[in-house]
Amino acid sequence: MNDSLVTYELDGAIALIGLNRPDKRNAISDAVIDALRAAVLRAHEEADVAVLFGHGSNFCAGLDLAEALARATGQVKPPRKRRRHNWHEVFDLIARGPIPFVAALHGAVVGGGLELATAAHLRVGDETALFGLPEGQRGIFVGGGGTVRIQRVVGTTVMMDMMLTGRLLGAAEGLQEHIVRYVVPAGQALAKARELAARVAKNSVETNWMIINVLPRVNDLSHDDGLFLEQLNSARARPPEAEQRLREFVDGKAKRLQENQA
Numbered sequence: 665m666n667d668s669l670v671t672y673e674l675d676g677a678i679a680l681i682g683l684n685r686p687d688k689r690n691a692i693s694d695a696v697i698d699a700l701r702a703a704v705l706r707a708h709e710e711a712d713v714a715v716l717f718g719h720g721s722n723f724c725a726g727l728d729l730a731e732a733l734a735r736a737t738g739q740v741k742p743p744r745k746r747r748r749h750n751w752h753e754v755f756d757l758i759a760r761g762p763i764p765f766v767a768a769l770h771g772a773v774v775g776g777g778l779e780l781a782t783a784a785h786l787r788v789g790d791e792t793a794l795f796g797l798p799e800g801q802r803g804i805f806v807g808g809g810g811t812v813r814i815q816r817v818v819g820t821t822v823m824m825d826m827m828l829t830g831r832l833l834g835a836a837e838g839l840q841e842h843i844v845r846y847v848v849p850a851g852q853a854l855a856k857a858r859e860l861a862a863r864v865a866k867n868s869v870e871t872n873w874m875i876i877n878v879l880p881r882v883n884d885l886s887h888d889d890g891l892f893l894e895q896l897n898s899a900r901a902r903p904p905e906a907e908q909r910l911r912e913f914v915d916g917k918a919k920r921l922q923e924n925q926a
């Protein structure tokens with residue numbers, strides 16, 4: 665899949681998924697979404713963790729505005745039947761699928777590009793990263809889950825500011841507003857994301873599944889229901905993998921936590 669709109673490579677347990685339309689700043693067209701869906705589904709089958717990145721000098725310039733214009737002017741026909749919003753479906757496959765995603769962000773991470781980034785579970789940015797929601801300038805609105813996901817990540821105050829003013833946030837502000845958890849020198853986001861993914865891949869796949877599927881749902885629940893869902897999942901974390909990992913610790917064979925400090 666390496667000459668296509670989205671590249672896919674398997675490195676051990678880690679799938680590397682790259683937006684590959686650098687001449688258009690990795691803008692998301694319908695064809696890109698379809699290619700991304702295929703890559704994500706393949707990663708679900710083959711990998712324990714996935715890394716999402718952009719080829720070229722940007723992560724993603726968001727919605728393909730030329731295609732959006734063609735659609736708005738009737739040059740591209742809408743589908744005969746309504747279906748679940750394509751972007752929501754594919755971004756949900758990332759956010760609520762079976763494996764964690766780490767996003768490596770650089771250059772423009774704007775509009776739908778930021779919505780895609782926030783579907784990932786861990787985000788690394790390099791010093792060139794610029795985060796923005798310029799929908800107001802384009803006369804459109806977020807449509808890739810941003811009202812839900814970006815608002816939860818940065819909070820209402822920051823998202824309102826980003827959408828109303830269209831101001832771009834640099835890497836340091838992105839860190840401050842929890843868009844990224846790590847900032848690295850220019851050109852090193854992908855390497856750092858791969859390092860983090862390798863670390864995540866050492867966890868039990870079952871615990872990783874619970875982390876990415878239970879945490880966001882508990883966030884949507886009341887205190888009591890959250891504790892209940894936690895209890896149900898906590899009770900699930902049993903053999904065979906848990907038993908083996910617990911035994912390794914009890915037998916003194918498990919890696920010591922201090923080695924994870926860096």
Ligand code: 1HE
Nearest residue numbers: 687688689691725726727728729730772775776806807808
């Ligand atoms: C594009 C797109 C695009 C670039 N759709 N073609 N997104 C935006 O409003 C961002 C629009 N893009 C930009 O502001 C800039 O392109 C960048 C800051 C990302 C990069 O700047 P630069 O100077 O490196 O590139 P460029 O010269 O502006 O663009 C290079 C080419 O990419 C050019 O095409 P060319 O054929 O003239 O070479 C651009 O037209 C093309 N290009 N961005 C289509 N987005 C479901 S709701 C989600 C709503 C949104 O995502 S809103 C945000 C939309």
